[in-house]
Amino acid sequence: MQIIRDIATLHRAVAALKQGGKSVALVPTMGALHEGHISLVRMGRRVADHVVASIFVNPTQFGPNEDFAAYPRDEARDAGMLVEEGVALLWAPDVGVMYPAGHATHIEVAELGADYCGAARPGHFDGVATVVAKLFNQVRPDIAIFGEKDWQQLAIIRRMARDLDFDIDILGAPIARADDGLALSSRNAYLSPEQRKAAVSFPKALQTAAAALANGDDMYETLAKAEAAIIAGGFDSVDYIALADADSLEQLATFRASARLLAAARMGKTRLIDNYPVG
Numbered sequence: 077m078q079i080i081r082d083i084a085t086l087h088r089a090v091a092a093l094k095q096g097g098k099s100v101a102l103v104p105t106m107g108a109l110h111e112g113h114i115s116l117v118r119m120g121r122r123v124a125d126h127v128v129a130s131i132f133v134n135p136t137q138f139g140p141n142e143d144f145a146a147y148p149r150d151e152a153r154d155a156g157m158l159v160e161e162g163v164a165l166l167w168a169p170d171v172g173v174m175y176p177a178g179h180a181t182h183i184e185v186a187e188l189g190a191d192y193c194g195a196a197r198p199g200h201f202d203g204v205a206t207v208v209a210k211l212f213n214q215v216r217p218d219i220a221i222f223g224e225k226d227w228q229q230l231a232i233i234r235r236m237a238r239d240l241d242f243d244i245d246i247l248g249a250p251i252a253r254a255d256d257g258l259a260l261s262s263r264n265a266y267l268s269p270e271q272r273k274a275a276v277s278f279p280k281a282l283q284t285a286a287a288a289l290a291n292g293d294d295m296y297e298t299l300a301k302a303e304a305a306i307i308a309g310g311f312d313s314v315d316y317i318a319l320a321d322a323d324s325l326e327q328l329a330t331f332r333a334s335a336r337l338l339a340a341a342r343m344g345k346t347r348l349i350d351n352y353p354v355g
């Protein structure tokens with residue numbers, strides 16, 4: 077697996093991969109890889125001839141009081157995992173390559189980025205959309221794969237690809253979960269063993285609520301019950317819990333086909349997100 081850090085070499089390497097009409101799938105990551113990322117790579121191997129992975133901890137999607145400096149980084153370990161999965165090329169630019177001095181242009185995500193995670197993390201999705209657009213232009217893949225765990229991010233990237241005419245198929249990969257149901261996340265590493273045990277209350281409460289909503293139970297009562305169960309399970313607060321249209325992310329008052337239950341909760345300094353289909 078080639079590890080590439082400059083754009084000219086990347087363009088040559090991707091062009092070589094595409095020779096003879098072969099397709100390329102991009103799996104963008106911020107590193108700290110786990111089984112969830114590996115499931116994206118495996119999906120890439122199924123749907124394309126070659127997989128290109130990127131590792132870039134993107135400063136513009138972290139707020140001033142967030143964990144950018146502390147975000148786990150271990151490129152050698154991550155690269156070893158990608159080699160084992162047959163990834164053709166790792167794109168791992170430095171910050172100065174991604175955002176050279178004088179970089180001044182960014183994408184602004186309007187209403188899709190305002191609520192849910194966007195409300196607690198102002199500017200976060202502008203940073204995500206900007207870096208993903210740059211990754212698309214740098215790698216020029218046929219397909220790009222994102223995890224469904226960040227449902228709002230996936231919806232925003234789908235919309236951005238449509239709005240900005242990227243000729244790239246955006247695929248969502250199902251959430252990879254631990255045996256007890258907790259969605260895999262690089263941030264789970266911040267949880268103490270006791271917190272990790274307690275964190276299972278989050279997916280449990282959401283799954284119960286999703287089933288109740290699909291069953292026709294009252295939305296406000298169901299969401300209130302779920303919030304109470306998450307707090308009783310050991311979380312300090314629930315940032316949001318909402319029933320939303322899966323594509324437009326419009327908040328819904330009642331269940332409808334293609335609804336998604338979205339939530340974020342905090343335990344100590346760790347903020348976890350998760351979502352479930354309803355119905």
Ligand code: PAF
Binds near residue numbers: 105106132134204
């Ligand atoms: O989901 C992530 O890991 C990041 O938000 C992404 C898509 C790689 C952009 O930095």
